[in-house]
Amino acid sequence: MSTTEPVLSISGLAVAFRTGSELVTAISDVNIDIAAGETVAIVGESGSGKSTTAAAVNRLLPENGVITAGSIRFDGRELTDLPENAMISLRGAGIGLVPQDPMSNLNPLMRVGEQIGEALEVHGHTHGDATKARVVELLEMVGIADAAQRAHQYPHEFSGGMRQRVLIAMGLACKPRLLIADEPTSALDVTVQRRILDQLDTLTDELGTAVFLITHDLALAAERADRIVVMFRGRVVEEGTSAQVLGAPQHEYTKQLLAAAPSLASRRDALPQRESATGTPFVEIRDLRKEFALRAPKAGEPQTFTAVDGVSFEIRRGTTVSIVGESGSGKSTTANMVLGLEDATSGSILFDGLDLTTLRRKELFALRRRVQPVFQNPYASLDPRYTVEQSIAEPLRVHRIGTTASRHARVLELLEQVALPAAMAERLPHELSGGQRQRVAIARALALEPELVVLDEAVSALDVLVQAQILDLLADLQKRLGLSYLFISHDLAVVRMISDEVHVMQRGVVVESGTPERIFDAPQHPYTRELLAAIPGASLAS
Incomplete structure (x- = not known):
């Protein structure tokens, strides 16, 4: 590990979101350093602030998000006040990004190979036939068979996991100094996950790439990260080597995360015999x-x-x-x-x-x-335009079951079945956490019995x-x-x-x-x- 200035240094970082006339703090007093060749993982539940921290580094916060305090230095350059055109030059070339959702981060109208090639050519890495050859090489690297043929296909012709591999290929295309990987392997099976993570290890070893890994997979963090940072409610509550954090957790929240993680030793005790x-x-x-x-x-x-x-x-x-x-x-x-x-x-x-x-x-x-x-x-x-009640009642409407009143009663019954309060019925999806949304999806699936x-x-x-x-x-x-x-x-x-x-x-x-x-x-x-x-x-x- 390098003893020189960190590739990424986050100091006293605070981010807030504007809601009406108020500023609501999302993260505060976050301090993280990542050296060349080092992998640092941030773990925590959804809403803990880990993805917001990563988005602040890349200056890709939502429109209502604002950095209210602190410093973010990349290779010695302060990013919090860097002009946007300079940030555009950094993104992809100096700071690579592997986002989580492959459906919303690939252009459905462009062939897969064209999208990877665009990342290479925009930053002047390759042109023409060299771009095509590099695209095939990248697709093969992330485990896509028949890469030359697959490069001509569109995202909808790929499985979810294969689309995620394409995003990883794009993130690695320009061999960045820092790679921000936001749940990069959550959609991948373990064999492909291992191949991708081995490739990241190769980058850190050969190129000195620093990896900023956001994950909810504690096992993955334990195996792959040099250091683990645990975030809870917008703050760093624990930090240390993998052995320290997972072997002897100090904070109660870290202990809860470890207790909830499924392992291969788990047995089917909870379900029917x-x-x-x-x-x-x-x-x-x-x-x-x-x-x-x-x-x-x-x-x-x-x-x-x-x-x-x-x-x-x-x-x-x-x-x-x-x-x-x-x-x-x-x-x-x-x-x-x-x-x-x-x-x-x-x-x-x-x-x-x-x-x-x-x-x-x-x-x-x-x-x-x-x-x-x-x-x-x-x-x-x-x-996104439907309230929770409209989403859950939709199958009942489609199959012409019941009256408006009986459907409303059925929605309240279903919300109770999935342990959500009745008041949730009037909310829109963007007002819910990921876990709450999945409960709504389960309630909707149960509507027709x-x-x-x-x-x-x-x-x-x-x-x-x-x-x-x-x-x-x-x-x-x-x-x-x-x-x-x-x-x-x-x-x-x-x-x-x-x-x-x-x-x-x-x-x-x-x-x-x-x-x-x-x-x-x-x-x-x-x-x-x-x-x-x-x-x-x-x-x-x-």
Whole structure:
């Protein structure tokens, strides 16, 4: 580690947000130094101030955000009063950024390769054919197969995890002195996560890049950071090496974070006992296959990509069946076919003996009352113009169920089921925390009294304290309502904790199936063993 001036030095930083005529303090008296080649992780729950701190460094605060005190020095230059045109030159070249949400940070109208290439050419790193070659190299580096072909595709043709890899490629493109990584791997499976983080380690070793890592994943912070900074309610409450902070936490909040973090030692104690897994399956997936047409770079023979290739499994009432695998493995595509959001190329999905793949639109519409989704991103899954009540009542309106008064009563009942106060009904999504939004999404999914809820990475965007609350809620709802869950996740510790049965997918194929105990304690397939070996922070397992 360098003994010269830090690459980044934050001193006495305070940020406030204007709400009407008032200034509301978001962070205060934050002091953090990051040396060349050092990785410093900020951990804390959503709303703790960690992302606000990072946004202040890059001068990308929301319009109503203002730095009210303190200093931010990058390579000796004061950033708090640097002219905006100078900041534009720094962003991307000197200070790289990997933002969290791949959906809102990629241009849907530009091909993926063009977006990475633009970052290179704007800062004068490459031009022409050299740019194209570097784009392919970057996509390969972040683990995207067929990179030359994939560079010609649009973001909507990529899975969520693959879009996140594109953002990481863009952040690393110009080999910045400082990389701000805001939850950079929360959407990625552990094998790709390890590859990306290994690449960050290479940058810090070879180029002296300083990494400012914002994460709610304590295991990841423990394994990858030189130092950990714990933030709570806008202040730094603890700081030290990974061993100090996680091995002997001093602050009560740090102890709470550690207690809430799931580990591979977790068992499925909270959910119903596995005796419920016996009996006739009410959902049967048989030899399911999905092919997508690929956009070729030049005119020629149409090409296809097989996303799901002969997948079969069953779901029994009152149980949780999980699908795990890397991004692009086909797990979300499988879930979308079960939901009727994607048409199967071949195979069958039997729901109480009815084959979803053969139903007419009207029949499928009626069946959707029995199968409802909860998606990954609580920020994108709610209409920003709808109040909480309007969002939860929407399925009831669409299916023409009840009167205005009865729908209102049902909304209040659902809010109570997901442990939200009735007063929340009149709020808009931007007035809610991430965990509250996800509770609203769950309430909306329950509005039609479904028998199966498909949860696609439903807790991966949440910090560990909120994640634990949502998992407890799902367990309680399953007990009380007899719900069945199809749980799609790349978080193996969570999967072990909540599942009755686990299916491991790789490249569109189920390569291993079994109970959590068998899958995690005695994995048979090399890919399953690779997934387990790649999990960060094994020292946190208890």
